[in-house]
Amino acid sequence: MTPVGVFTLLFLLLALYCGLDPFKHSAISEFPDFQSYRLDMPAWSQVPTERDTENLLQKxxxxxxxxxxxxxxxxxxxxxxxxxxxxxxxxxxxWNGQSWTDFAYTSSNRSELCDPKPSPLSYLKNEHICGRPLGLRFDKKTGDLYIADAYFGLMKVGPEGGLATSLANEAEGVPLRFTNDLDIDEEGNVYFTDSSTKYQRRNFMQLVFSAENSGRVLKYNPANKETTVLERDLQFPNGVSLSKDGSFFVFCEGSHGRLRKYWLKGEKAGTSEILAILPGFPDNVRTNENGDFWVAIHCRRNMYTYFCALYPKIRTFLLKLPIPTKIHFLLQIGGHPTAVVAKYSPEGKLLQLLEDNQGKVVKAISEVEEKDGKLWMGSVLVPFVAVYKLP
Known part of the structure; x- marks a missing residue:
């Protein structure tokens, strides 16, 4: 056989292998109904270019x-x-000042399946059994802790802790499948997100790859115990935080990389608008005492994610290749985990940007809570909390 013939045969065999994926190595091999959706991304010129050249989060x-x-x-x-x-x-x-103690839990079905494991991702397989508390908020009046559990929905536990009780696990007859974050207004109404009605949190990477649009923003009314849908057809809605004056709340559009404002009062009540285009893809958002919003940005945008967002068929083709999910994840985040946090005014102006663009100290931040001149940063992917002292 000629060299050209050998090359042709090898190419055909490789194409056949990629097409069949016999060893189920592709990122979507376990999702036969997987479908990619187009993302109407903001123009690249709209993406903020500010950088923290000092990498201050490394401190x-x-x-x-x-x-x-x-x-x-x-x-x-x-x-x-x-x-x-x-x-x-x-x-x-x-944290009682000396050690960590158990305060509450969301699943009544805890067993040895929930015992300590070596890394946060080690728990993914059994999260639907053990529960996975994500967003946390205290009611300042009652001391009750409200919990967005990814699997069990919106929950609440009293000031003494213990087993949390369910407040909402469906809306409009559709189950909450990926409850993510929440905030509470002065009247006790809870605003929260359901990131997807198709994918659970243990399949969050497939949700990222798909960018499907079944996410919702919801409201729980404690007076009548009803849950209503405020916004629907969203692509990975995530963090939620009320404005200082309570006239609106903001929520993160994870797949688009945007901060969105939903009006609760005034002429625009019941409508929403884009507040800010973010430099990357957000997780949670929290309001500080001045009324500004700290946004935890999981990773910056890059041209690979931008291109894949605009061309879902190419994205699906790449995901069908026998390439592990972890490799696709690294491509999504630019090669390695980093850290970016951004502070925005109520008008959507970027006020401050902090980074560790090497992921040397801090990485994959999920939330930023400002308290007493310090930023407390959590992450769903790492085994620690990072604390940055503001100047």
């Missing part, structure tokens, strides 16, 4: 290393005690 202090797994949300109770955080094994822990 952060790493706390509780390997004592907690995947602390996504950081909360302090009305008396200022804490932090409290939800971890990968389904518990909510409380």
């Amino acid at each position: 952060s202090e790493i706390k509780f290393l390997n004592q907690i797994q995947g602390p996504e949300s950081i909360a302090f109770d009305p008396l200022g005690r804490g932090p409290y955080t939800g971890v990968a094994d389904g518990r909510i822990l409380f």
Whole structure:
């Protein structure tokens, strides 16, 4: 056989292997109904170009290393005690000043399946059994802790902790499948996100790859115990935070990389608008005492993700190749985990940007909570909390 013939044969065999994926190595091999959706991304020229050239987040202090797994949300109770955080094994822990103690949990079906494991991702397989508390918020009036559990929906536990009770696990007859974050107004109404009605959190990478649009923003009314849908057909809605005056709340559009404002009062009440185009893809958002919004940005945009967003058929083709999910994830985040946090005014102006663009100290931040001149940063993917002292 000629060299050309050998090359042709090898090419055909490779194409056949890629097409059949006999060893199920592709990122979507277990999802026969997988479909990619187009993302109407903002023009590249609209993406903020500001950088923290000093990598100030590298000055952060790493706390509780390997004592907690995947602390996504950081909360302090009305008396200022804490932090409290939800971890990968389904518990909510409380730092009493000397050690971490169990405070609450969301699943009544805990067993050895939920026992300690070596990394946050080790729990993915059993998250639907053990629970996965994500967003946490205290009601400042009652001391109750409200919990967005990815699998069990919107929940609440009293100031003494224990097993949380369910407040909402469906809306309009559609189950909450990926409850993500929440905030509470002065009347006790809870605004929260359901990132997808198709994919659960343990398949969050497939949700990222798909960019499917079944996400919702919802409201729970404690007076009549009803849950209503405020926004629908969203692509990975995530963090939620009320404005200081309560006239609106903002939520993150994860797949688009945007911060969106939903009006609660005034002439625009019941409508939403884009507040800011973010430099990357966000997770949670939190309001500080001045009324500004701290946004945790999981990773910056890059041309690979931008191109794939615009061409879903090419994205699906690439995902069908026998390439592990982890490799696709690294391509999505630019090669390695980094850290970016951004502060925005209520008008959507970028006020401050902090980075560790090498992921040397801080990486994959899920939330930023400002307290007493410090930023407390949690991450669903790492075994520690990072604390940065503001100048």
